[in-house]
Amino acid sequence: MIEFLETAPDTNVDQAEYTRLLGYPRGTMLTERALELAEEVRNWYRTYGRPWVFARAASVRISEHGVIVDGVPFRSGRLRHTLEIADAYGAVLVAVSAGLELEAEAQRRWRDEKPDEYFFLEVYGSAVVEHLVTMAGARLCEWADGQKAAVLPHYSPGYPDWSIDEQARLLELIQRTSTSALPIDVLESGMLRPKKSLLAVFGLTQHVDRVGRLSDLSPCENCSFGPCQYRRAPYRRGQGNSTSDAAAVGVPEPLTQAARYSVSLKALKRWSAERLVISTRTDGSIEAVFKYEGTTCTNMGRPLHFLYHVTLGPRDEGYPIRKQRCGPAPGDDGYTFMCRYRTEGGPLLETVESEQPLHGQRLDEVLRWTRATSPAGCYCEAESRQHKWGLVLETIHYALCRGMKPGPIQKEAERS
Numbered sequence: 001m002i003e004f005l006e007t008a009p010d011t012n013v014d015q016a017e018y019t020r021l022l023g024y025p026r027g028t029m030l031t032e033r034a035l036e037l038a039e040e041v042r043n044w045y046r047t048y049g050r051p052w053v054f055a056r057a058a059s060v061r062i063s064e065h066g067v068i069v070d071g072v073p074f075r076s077g078r079l080r081h082t083l084e085i086a087d088a089y090g091a092v093l094v095a096v097s098a099g100l101e102l103e104a105e106a107q108r109r110w111r112d113e114k115p116d117e118y119f120f121l122e123v124y125g126s127a128v129v130e131h132l133v134t135m136a137g138a139r140l141c142e143w144a145d146g147q148k149a150a151v152l153p154h155y156s157p158g159y160p161d162w163s164i165d166e167q168a169r170l171l172e173l174i175q176r177t178s179t180s181a182l183p184i185d186v187l188e189s190g191m192l193r194p195k196k197s198l199l200a201v202f203g204l205t206q207h208v209d210r211v212g213r214l215s216d217l218s219p220c221e222n223c224s225f226g227p228c229q230y231r232r233a234p235y236r237r238g239q240g241n242s243t244s245d246a247a248a249v250g251v252p253e254p255l256t257q258a259a260r261y262s263v264s265l266k267a268l269k270r271w272s273a274e275r276l277v278i279s280t281r282t283d284g285s286i287e288a289v290f291k292y293e294g295t296t297c298t299n300m301g302r303p304l305h306f307l308y309h310v311t312l313g314p315r316d317e318g319y320p321i322r323k324q325r326c327g328p329a330p331g332d333d334g335y336t337f338m339c340r341y342r343t344e345g346g347p348l349l350e351t352v353e354s355e356q357p358l359h360g361q362r363l364d365e366v367l368r369w370t371r372a373t374s375p376a377g378c379y380c381e382a383e384s385r386q387h388k389w390g391l392v393l394e395t396i397h398y399a400l401c402r403g404m405k406p407g408p409i410q411k412e413a414e415r416s
Helices: 015-021 032-048 077-087 100-109 116-146 165-178 208-213 243-248 265-274 339-344 347-353 363-368 383-403 410-414
Strands: 002-006 052-058 059-061 067-069 072-074 090-097 151-156 197-205 276-282 286-295 305-314 321-328
Touching: 002 067, 015 032, 015 276, 015 286, 032 100, 032 116, 052 116, 052 165, 052 243, 067 077, 077 286, 090 116, 090 339, 100 116, 116 197, 116 363, 151 286, 151 383, 165 197, 243 339, 265 276, 265 383, 276 383, 286 363, 321 347, 321 383, 339 347, 363 383
Parallel strands: none
Antiparallel strands: 002 052, 052 090, 059 067, 067 072, 090 197, 151 197, 276 286, 286 305, 305 321
């Protein structure tokens, strides 16, 4: 059975995929400042990046509530369904990472007050991870073809119907036969470090005909590896599946278009342009980062900078809220002057990071969320934290309703 560790994998990210993740419309050609930033990031990563890919075969069997992989149970109805209808006989466990170096460099650029450079490097890390998964899938397809088998679409903790809480268990299983410890950890929240990493399960089936007949079993429709000779279905993104395409065929809008927000449209417009960065992943899910800027209520009003990370499912699923995380921006120490932090310390930040209001619900639910109004700038009280989460989710809702793809580079273009 297959097992490999690559410490110098191909990272030649497709420019069109990178441009898409940056939030530009399909077919956009980067020019001027944007092109300069993209090329600088690519050159930096080519010199200093340390990506890696690990894969190993595993046994699978179906259980009542999920699947059992090499004797370890996982609760995921979606993964169970995929493996069951394909009559999967095994799986390949995969871990990929863009490396710690990229994360450290991105934090350095943020501390140096270079938001454009930070944004382009962060997005490039996401593009590298998607590329590594794609190339791993292509390698597995080649191997499986020789076994008269086929590879199923990969699935990961944090995807719909697979709790991110099982991330640590999957990593432990992946490393069970690794010759040396992989440079990756799982935080208590379930997030990976380096954050530009992914753990995945690729199912294996000998019923090649089922992969060809059932579109939800074919990884090819979500695979951008152009020269693949094992393709069984066309790449759907290349055929056009944008929001406008969906609307043209009568797909219901997943968000209330004439929404009544808790704050003015003027404020939401400004926040979406100045504080929000949105990007779209290969599977159609949305990644949003919102930068909050405020001050403490005491200690002479010290500045605070917090980052809100939100992952939404794809449009056709109604933008369900899959992941949420809030924490101090890299290099900012304003939180240390908050009253509650001075008495509680680390536990307060752990509480802030663990709170996930509306998690698992559709983004549209923020319009019906009843919460206290607490404009205090600090994070000491739960009401104040919920108030901020409401503003963040409403800003994302507003931006998606208007088809906006804001980010630091947009501000740069406006200034010029």
